[in-house]
Amino acid sequence: MWQVIKAMPPGVLVFMGYALLVLSVLGLFMSRVIDEAVQSPISFIGVVWMALLAYLIFTMTLVLQRKQAAYGLSLGLTSLLLPLAGILFFAPAGWILSLAAIGLFLLVVWSLRRPRSRAWFSEV
Numbered sequence: 001m002w003q004v005i006k007a008m009p010p011g012v013l014v015f016m017g018y019a020l021l022v023l024s025v026l027g028l029f030m031s032r033v034i035d036e037a038v039q040s041p042i043s044f045i046g047v048v049w050m051a052l053l054a055y056l057i058f059t060m061t062l063v064l065q066r067k068q069a070a071y072g073l074s075l076g077l078t079s080l081l082l083p084l085a086g087i088l089f090f091a092p093a094g095w096i097l098s099l100a101a102i103g104l105f106l107l108v109v110w111s112l113r114r115p116r117s118r119a120w121f122s123e124v
Contacts, residue, residue, distance in 0.1 A: 068123065071121040085102045
């Protein structure tokens with residue numbers, strides 16, 4: 001596995017860093033989902049959280065396997081930064097965080113669209 005990670009182009013490493021950041025944020029706020037699960041077995045936030053978690057892990061797995069489908073899924077995961085930027089814009093003093101989210105979006109998309117990064121997703 002270390003050979004796969006060492007062979008990754010920098011753009012794919014940027015995406016994997018972003019994916020690990022999203023995974024850690026999901027893990028930090030999992031207690032809220034668990035608290036709601038105690039009250040009712042199925043809640044909207046629980047369904048959304050589990051769907052996002054499954055999508056994230058599936059995308060990261062495909063990126064490590066160098067599958068072509070991972071490219072579209074990784075861009076889709078990155079696009080989740082845009083609604084976050086819109087939500088943060090209306091938070092108190094959130095326009096700075098909103099600009100940071102947009103900057104992170106542009107960085108990850110730019111790094112994924114580089115030729116070396118595109119060539120990484122070559123397995124069928």
